[in-house]
Amino acid sequence: xxxxxxxxxxxxxxxxxxxxxxxxxxxxxxxxxxxxxxxxxxxxxxxxxxxxxxxxxxxxxxxxxxxxxxxxxxxxxxxxxxxxxxxxxxxxxxxxxxxxxxxxxxxxxxxxxxxxxxxxxxxxxxxxxxxxxxxxxxxxxxxxxxxxxxxxxxxxxxxxxxxxxxxxxxxxxxxxxxxxxxxxxxxxxxxxxxxxxxxxxxxxxxxxxxxxxxxxxxxxxxxxxxxxxxxxxxxxxxxxxxxxxxxxxxxxxxxxxxxxxxxxxxxxxxxxxxxxxxxxxxxxxxxxxxxxxxxxxxxxxxxxxxxxxxxxxxxxxxxxxxxxxxxxxxxxxxxxxxxxxxxxxxxxxxxxxxxx
Ligand code: ATP
Ligand code: FE
Numbered sequence: 440x441x442x443x444x445x446x447x448x449x450x451x452x453x454x455x456x457x458x459x460x461x462x463x464x465x466x467x468x469x470x471x472x473x474x475x476x477x478x479x480x481x482x483x484x485x486x487x488x489x490x491x492x493x494x495x496x497x498x499x500x501x502x503x504x505x506x507x508x509x510x511x512x513x514x515x516x517x518x519x520x521x522x523x524x525x526x527x528x529x530x531x532x533x534x535x536x537x538x539x540x541x542x543x544x545x546x547x548x549x550x551x552x553x554x555x556x557x558x559x560x561x562x563x564x565x566x567x568x569x570x571x572x573x574x575x576x577x578x579x580x581x582x583x584x585x586x587x588x589x590x591x592x593x594x595x596x597x598x599x600x601x602x603x604x605x606x607x608x609x610x611x612x613x614x615x616x617x618x619x620x621x622x623x624x625x626x627x628x629x630x631x632x633x634x635x636x637x638x639x640x641x642x643x644x645x646x647x648x649x650x651x652x653x654x655x656x657x658x659x660x661x662x663x664x665x666x667x668x669x670x671x672x673x674x675x676x677x678x679x680x681x682x683x684x685x686x687x688x689x690x691x692x693x694x695x696x697x698x699x700x701x702x703x704x705x706x707x708x709x710x711x712x713x714x715x716x717x718x719x720x721x722x723x724x725x726x727x728x729x730x731x732x733x734x735x736x737x738x739x740x741x742x743x744x745x746x747x748x749x750x751x752x753x754x755x756x757x758x759x760x761x762x763x764x765x766x767x768x769x770x771x772x773x774x775x776x777x778x779x780x781x782x783x784x785x786x787x788x789x790x791x792x793x794x795x
Pocket of ligand 2: 558579719751
């Protein structure tokens with residue numbers, strides 16, 4: 440099967456071609472990502488209207504490039520997979536309309552994909568991980584533990600009750616005057632800092648469940664920053680690096696602690712298939728990867744983290760998730776709707792009807 444995937448749910452316009460022969464590992468024939476960071480940089484965050492317009496402008500070119508790079512034509516494509524949510528609705532609509540146009544023009548089947556399923560199935564694409572596995576999905580808008588049993592079969596064990604860690608990294612960068620997206624810039628600063636100088640809170644970390652909270656970190660950061668500024672008239676480079684290191688240390692600590700709980704629960708149910716996989720943009724963080732890897736070594740669990748370019752938004756993950764759905768018999772019609780919200784533990788958009 441050869442699937443063309445489209446992604447446009449946030450600030451990356453992407454198209455990719457993924458091919459898989461049954462029983463063999465999947466191949467990413469191409470993965471084109473057109474980022475919009477510069478378009479939004481003056482605003483300190485993604486502006487939905489600007490994003491939607493840029494997606495509408497760039498999608499055609501991305502598709503053309505993805506087909507060219509894969510050295511295939513639309514005649515070689517078996518189905519079109521497209522992110523149908525969750526995300527910024529204007530962007531998701533741009534992608535869904537582009538996919539419908541291609542599907543209608545070529546008489547190709549259409550498969551709507553949940554963006555989060557794209558992230559959550561990435562370890563199957565990159566490492567051939569088999570079901571079931573425990574997934575920690577940490578991204579710009581989400582943070583949750585899922586037991587993945589099939590392309591549309593996810594059980595949520597818990598997650599953040601407020602901000603996602605990616606959001607916390609982005610806000611931290613904004614508060615300290617570092618460039619967006621905040622994850623890479625805060626990580627780079629933290630490497631030069633002392634994580635022990637500032638003690639950030641670890642909310643909910645002693646509770647016996649798998650829930651987390653990250654919104655208190657920015658309040659703590661703001662307080663510390665303002666206190667230093669009041670004492671010394673401003674932040675030195677070292678202050679900034681130490682704040683980043685302390686912040687990152689708290690995020691790693693909470694994630695590792697809660698992963699230990701989630702993994703323990705998962706292993707009780709699945710003692711013979713000990714696998715933890717992490718995905719989503721925040722999974723690109725080296726300290727988070729190192730912390731989870733150490734935990735997995737201790738608990739004798741296999742650990743998988745996709746390469747960085749497949750952790751952040753891309754269309755290869757959408758093509759692959761679409762491929763799994765397509766192989767399982769899923770088809771969406773021209774009534775496929777774009778959904779701003781779409782929790783992973785619900786099924787296909789066609790079954791959910793429109794609007795809700
Ligand atoms: P969602 O998938 O929840 O809809 P999204 O698609 O915007 O959100 P992703 O593209 O998966 O999110 O991830 C982007 C986030 O990852 C940003 O918040 C960014 O700061 C964060 N991120 C990227 N690299 C790193 C890193 N090295 N450390 C921490 N965070 C990072
Ligand atoms: Fe994402």
